[in-house]
Amino acid sequence: MSHLEFDGHEIAPPPPGLATAVKVRGVSKSFGRGEQRVTALGQVNWDVYVGQLTMIIGPSGCGKTTLLSVIAGILNSDEGSVEIFGQDVTKMSDRRLTRFRAERIGFVFQQYNLLPALTAAENAAIPLVIAGWSKPKAVEKASHVLNSLGMGKKIRSLPRELSGGQQQRVAIARALVHDPSLLVCDEPTAALDVESGRTVMNLMRQAALRVDRAVVVVTHDNRVFDFGDRITRMDDGKIAEIRDNEHTHAVAASA
Ligand SMILES: Nc1ncnc2c1ncn2[C@@H]1O[C@H](COP(=O)(O)OP(=O)(O)O)[C@@H](O)[C@H]1O
Ligand SMILES: [Mg+2]
Structure with missing residues (x-):
């Protein structure tokens, strides 16, 4: 682990040679009013790099999903800026943001x-059909992606014929089918057994091994912490620690 001290917190230096994919500056977000007001994010500065799997960990309620939603353009922050591959999503019109999300961002949820x-295959093809592809072409592309995720034999199966881990792989195929620059995943292994969780995380790692993509995974599943290249620990709406995980390659190789 490598550390720098910053504002009393430990922040690992930027990974050498990797470009910034997401740049969060001064982002705050509160919910509710008056006595009920909750600060989910308080002046967060944060960077995500391409070619890495960045993990966000921390206790329930610390702001992980809120941060993920803000960087995915699903939720507006109250203040601050969020740049994704050089484009400030906080300044986009709703229409432009919807299109940007559809083209550049993939989502995987619990x-x-x-x-x-x-x-x-039809499920995984949905984003392409929405983007205007013909159904046969979309299903063909989705089948290729499913094949690359080890699901080649299941392309014609219905969700109820699949295990939880297999269903999550279909959801990953759906998130990757349009070749997004940013893949965001909220607790993707929470409903899975250990073995399926490891398979899913290995696929996430593979998805991140590109110079034009970043993958961000929120989890409080300590069984999968080791899969992150860089781990951001949040506490009470703030970044508490960022560390590099030097064990990831060994973990991925042995899985
Ligand atoms: N839509 C919402 N309305 C009101 N409060 C919310 C909403 N979303 C999140 N919160 C609150 O913001 C805080 C951070 O939530 P969240 O980002 O979901 O945390 P985590 O994902 O780390 O469990 C919590 O106190 C939560 O109750
Ligand atoms: Mg959450």
Whole structure:
């Protein structure tokens, strides 16, 4: 682990040679009013780098999902700026942001949210169909992505015929099918057994091994901490610590 002291917190230096994918500056977000007001994010400065799997950890309620939602352009912050690959999403019109999200960002959540009547390939093809692809072309591309995730034999299966880990892999295929620059995942292994969780995290790591993509995974699942290249620990709406994980390659190689 390598550390720098910053404001009394430990912040690892930027990884040498890697470009910034997400740049968060002075971002705050509160919910509710008066006595009920909760500060979910308090003046957060944070960077995510390409070619890495960045993990956000910390206790329940510390602001992980809020930070992830802000960098994915799903939730507006109260103040501050969020640049994704050089574009400030906080300054975009709703229409432009919707398009930017559809083209550049992929999402994976704890609940797979697959449509029960569609096959694995049809589910994974949805973002392409929304983007205007013909259904056969979209399903063909989705089938390739499923194949690359080890799901080649399941492309015609319905969600109910798949295990939790397999359903999550379909959800990952759906998130990757349009080749996003930023993949964000909120607690993707929380509903999975240890083995499926490791498989999913290895696929996340593979997805991050590109010079034009960053992957951010929120988790409080300590079984998968080791899969992150860089680990951000949050506490009470703030970044409490950032450290580099020197064990990731060994973990990935042995999995
Ligand atoms: N939509 C919301 N309305 C009101 N409070 C919220 C909302 N979303 C999050 N919060 C509050 O903001 C804080 C941070 O929540 P969240 O980002 O979901 O934390 P985490 O993902 O780390 O568990 C918590 O106190 C939570 O109750
Ligand atoms: Mg959360």
